[in-house]
Structures are given as C-alpha cells and as structure tokens.
Amino acid sequence: MKLKFIKELMVLFALLVGCGSDIVSMMDGGSLTNTATGGVGGSGMGLSDSGAMDGQAPWLELPSIPPPLAVPAGAILKLHDHAIGVQIYTCTLSGGADAGTDAGTVTYAWVLKAPEATLYDQSGTQVGTHGAGPNWTSLVDGSVVIGARVAQVDSPNASAIPWLLLRASSTSGSGAFSDITYVQRVNTANGKAPVTGCDSSSVGTEVRVDYTADYYFYSGGAGADWLTVPMNLPAALAVPVGARLKLHDHAIGAQVYTCVASSDVDAGAGTYAWVLKAPDAILYNADFSLVGTHGAGPNWTSTDGSIVYGSKLQQVDAPSSDAIPWLLLKAASTSGTGVFTDIAYVQRLNTVGGKAPNTVCGANTNNTEIRINYSADYYFYTAGASDSGTSG
Numbered sequence: 001m002k003l004k005f006i007k008e009l010m011v012l013f014a015l016l017v018g019c020g021s022d023i024v025s026m027m028d029g030g031s032l033t034n035t036a037t038g039g040v041g042g043s044g045m046g047l048s049d050s051g052a053m054d055g056q057a058p059w060l061e062l063p064s065i066p067p068p069l070a071v072p073a074g075a076i077l078k079l080h081d082h083a084i085g086v087q088i089y090t091c092t093l094s095g096g097a098d099a100g101t102d103a104g105t106v107t108y109a110w111v112l113k114a115p116e117a118t119l120y121d122q123s124g125t126q127v128g129t130h131g132a133g134p135n136w137t138s139l140v141d142g143s144v145v146i147g148a149r150v151a152q153v154d155s156p157n158a159s160a161i162p163w164l165l166l167r168a169s170s171t172s173g174s175g176a177f178s179d180i181t182y183v184q185r186v187n188t189a190n191g192k193a194p195v196t197g198c199d200s201s202s203v204g205t206e207v208r209v210d211y212t213a214d215y216y217f218y219s220g221g222a223g224a225d226w227l228t229v230p231m232n233l234p235a236a237l238a239v240p241v242g243a244r245l246k247l248h249d250h251a252i253g254a255q256v257y258t259c260v261a262s263s264d265v266d267a268g269a270g271t272y273a274w275v276l277k278a279p280d281a282i283l284y285n286a287d288f289s290l291v292g293t294h295g296a297g298p299n300w301t302s303t304d305g306s307i308v309y310g311s312k313l314q315q316v317d318a319p320s321s322d323a324i325p326w327l328l329l330k331a332a333s334t335s336g337t338g339v340f341t342d343i344a345y346v347q348r349l350n351t352v353g354g355k356a357p358n359t360v361c362g363a364n365t366n367n368t369e370i371r372i373n374y375s376a377d378y379y380f381y382t383a384g385a386s387d388s389g390t391s392g
Helices: 004-017 021-027 223-227
Strands: 076-094 107-120 126-131 137-138 144-153 161-171 179-189 206-219 246-262 269-284 288-296 300-302 305-314 328-334 343-353 371-384
Touching: 076 126, 107 206, 137 246, 144 179, 223 246, 246 288, 269 371
Parallel strands: none
Antiparallel strands: 076 107, 076 206, 107 126, 126 137, 137 144, 144 161, 161 179, 179 206, 246 269, 246 371, 269 288, 288 300, 300 305, 305 328, 328 343, 343 371
16 A cells, blocks of 8 residues: 555655656556657657557557558568668759750749668668668668559648658568568658758758658568469358469558449338449559459450459458458450450459448539548459359
C-alpha cells in the first residue's frame, strides 16, 4: 500500500509538471522517452517495449495501406524502419532561352534533389540511412536497396509528402536489404517543398525540409515468385486439372459504381443502390511495366492488342472485409493474336479496397458515378488438354 501511494504521488507530480506519460512508462518497466523533443530523434512518437510505436500497431504488423500502394501477391513484410531527416530541394529554372530553343516561359520551382534521413528500428536504434536514388543502406551489414516509384497517393496530412509504393530496381551486398522487392513509404509528416522563395535570385540554392516517415520493406512476390500459384487458395477458386498458369498481372485502378434507381412493383416505391458499372485499371508485370488494361466486360487487354473477356464462375469473400471478393472466371471469348489469345481461366486474388461506397445513393445522386480505388492480382491460365476454355 505504501509503495502504491508513493507511485500515485509521483504520477500526480509528473502530471503537474507535464511529463506524466514518461514517469508512468518508467514505473511500468518501460524506458523513458523524451516526448517533449520528439522521442527517438525528434519524431514525436515514443517506442514501447512491445516493439510498437506508442498507441499504434505492433512494429511488423501490416499497416493499413491505400489500395494503389498494396504490394502484389506473394510479397512478405520483412522490415519496418522509421525515418527522421530532411527532403532536400533545389531551386531550378525551366523554360526560357537558357533552357533551349523555343523553351517557352521562364519558370522557377523547388525540385526534389534527394532525401537524407536516418533509419531507426523498433528499439530506437540507428540501423540505416536513406538517401539519393532513392536508396536505403543498412549500417549493420552494408546491404543496399535502390527503389523506383510505382504509385503514390496524397498523405492524409495535407502538409506532408505523399505516400509511395516503390519496387526494388537493384540491390547489393548480403544482408537485410539484399532480398527486398518492394518498399512502402507511409505515415509521412512534413517534408513538402516550400511554396515561395524560388526565383531568379535563388536559382541553384538548396533548402532542407524536415520530415519523418515509416518505411515498410517486403521480400518475395517478384522474380521467380511472380509465376507461382498463390498458397492456400480457396478450393472454390481452383482451376480445373490440367490448366497451366501463364501470366500474372498486378492491377491498380478503380471500381466504377453508378447510383441506379429501380422500382419495387409490389410496394410502388423506388429504391436506389450503387451498382458496379465497370473496373478501370492498369495492368503491370513483375517489373511494374505497363502491360495492359482492365475494363468493362470484364475484359483484359494487352498492349499487344489481344483481349480476353471473362464470365464469373465462383467468388469468395476476401480476407479483408473492406475489399471486393476474390473470383474465378472462365474465358467467354478472346480476340487478336498475343498473350491473351489462349487464356481459358482468370483468377482475381489479393484484392484491396474497391467495395461499393457507403455514401447515400438516392434521388439526388441518381445516375451519378463514383470511383473506388482498388488493387488486385490477376492470374491467367491456359486450358488443359480436355478443356476448350470457352463458354459459348
């Protein structure tokens, strides 16, 4: 009782002087984090002994990611580092005589030169650096991964740089980063280019803008893994025996819904509902090169002109409750000569987002459209020897 009373007095005193959370952390067996100066390196977020940012999910739990930034099927979360540093911008001249003949009007803008940040692990230990390329370098084993941007979405914080999905364009060394295939930049704070101060008198000058971010690093899901049939596939979505996996494309785009009115004849009243109009997505290969589109029909169209149209056979709910279902489709028809000409079955897996909106569909929104971001992996199969792969 005496110890408890002393502890309560200490907590009360700490609250009065504005550091109660730190004292409570120490009393509970945690480590003292200087939240007034931003915790680890000034991030404003302390680290708990469970390996999680205070008040957030465990360190290696998959974050909630906007659909365009979701990694392809087969990619496995390996590392999570918190970055604290700067985004470096250079005042750059474009247009005008100095930029070449007929270059047009002179403009000045802050252009990103490079990031420069320190990477910290879940204990607040410095484990790497982040710099031009962009590259992430391990200070533990010297391994390096260099990334190429695939997709971006605005940060929920209007004053922060965008969230990104990057693919590994190259790696070197042997260690933590040597097998990384994808990188996500999320939870960004600050880092945006200045809105003023770049003009004829400041061309070539640099500014350093503080920022923080979380980087999630994935292995697998590319290279040899790209044409591997997903593990633990629901039985209802299995293709017939003999069908052969030929292609795997990753789609990033939107599911387009229309607010539609219908009549309830018995009740004599109108009802409204969001009805899927069509998907509208870009198809990417393992290198995230654009290889086709996905649209109404549904159809998948290759850059070589070949097309396959699908007819749904089976569907199962996605593991994520906010994602559209997983599907097995049979080719209804094909056209052209190319990669999709002999496709017999298509699986839609690893969906993120895309569900019909929660907004009101009624008389005031009748016939309006809304686009819901989604991503998915499509696996394309040729028919077995005893299956023509078409349905009429």
